[in-house]
Amino acid sequence: MRISYQNEPLFPGKPAPVFTGRALYRHYEQSEGALTEGVHWFDFQTNAAHTLNVGYEASFYKMVLCIAGESKSLPKRSREYSFRTGQAVFYRTEEEPYQAALPADTAFKVIHMHLSDTHIAMLQRDAPAVFEKELPVMNLTADCAQAFLQLKNVSRENQGLLSLFQEKLITEQLFNLASHVLPRIPRTRGEAILEEAVWHIHRAERYLTIAELSRLAGTNSFCLKQLFREQMRTSVFQYQCDLRLERAANLLVETSLDVSEVALQCGYESAAAFSNAFLRKYKVRPTAARPTAARPTAARPLTFKNSRLGK
CATH class of the missing domain: 1.10.10.60 (Homeodomain-like)
Structure with missing residues (x-):
């Protein structure tokens, strides 16, 4: 995943603090790494409204957990969709870059979960109805905000536990997603x-x-x-x-x-x-x-x- 503003990279890498003479963010933090699979977190507050360019090296399934914030994504091929506080969106990425519009004066706390082939195979086997909707949206559980803070702390303080914590987080959210479509x-x-x-x-x-x-x-x-x-x-x-x-x-x-x-x-x-x-x-x-x-x-x-x- 690559995120940029006016060709300046934000992820992976460190953001440039000022663009066109004005700071885009009051603060900006992000996880490290650029792996296709895994979990990435973003914690920032916008100062000015702006549009980011987002691109991927390949198409794959992902889930975005919006703990706080609101943005609108404008892909080229599929319909546009939004990220809103307290919601998660499950979708397949496009290889062509798309735009994400962020409003001004907004705090964002977001987790991007890039799902592996193993995760998708499990969903396809046990909860195939998940794939019948183009953009399944679900409400987040009450403990997601705490999980976000734990993810930040673990990624900074204990790399040995990070992969275990990430897998636990992904598994829990896959279960929450499947629960919305499982027959009674x-x-x-x-x-x-x-x-x-x-x-x-x-x-x-x-x-x-x-x-x-x-x-x-x-x-x-x-x-x-x-x-x-x-x-x-x-x-x-x-x-x-x-x-x-x-x-x-x-x-x-x-x-x-x-x-x-x-x-x-x-x-x-x-x-x-x-x-x-x-x-x-x-x-x-x-x-x-x-x-x-x-x-x-x-x-x-x-x-x-x-x-x-x-x-």
Whole structure:
């Protein structure tokens, strides 16, 4: 992706602060890099209204999350579209450059997600209706503003975590996009899928990925995540995390296993990771959960009526 104003590059690269004698921006920040795939963020405030030129080396699918701001895009071949605060737009880019009109005195906080062939293949397989509209638009979830700040901090302070954070962000937004077009699953069918998924979770010795669990439950990853959110009021990962911490609390109270052994039995790769997760859930360290210390209150297990869990 290349963004320029009067042939002066803004992205990738650093923006020239003044054009034709007047500053375009009161402040301007952007992520580094020029990869076709990946996540890029922009945080700036316009001073004067202006039009940017945007171009790509190839055509690909992307999603733009507009946390704040408003602009109008004028592509050459497809119809024009807008970015507005609190919305995300999913579309296929054009190889020919197009124009983006930005108003004056406007704060922008925007995330551009360039989707890989793997992401698109997953959508085509599990949520093909996404591609039936030329420009699907969806409302952003309430936590996107916080995700934007986290993305900025991670990209500056911890490059090792950046790719993981970006993939998590993309996966969450693909799920939100797919949720707008997924057909409603009949309740009895949904309960059967959830029962099967929970049965496998309770018998697994490690965390199961969404792909693994959806395959075992006879559905796709988008539908499984939707069912957990709607009927369980939690995510697949959080359910597994709560279950393992619940097991850990019982082991700490009822056995003499040391913390590292409990961590391994409950699927944690290190005692430190286990201790931090335990603290977040129960507000005490595992060492304080022994019978001689204050015991944490175990979370109530999540179960289903007529579930196979008790068998």
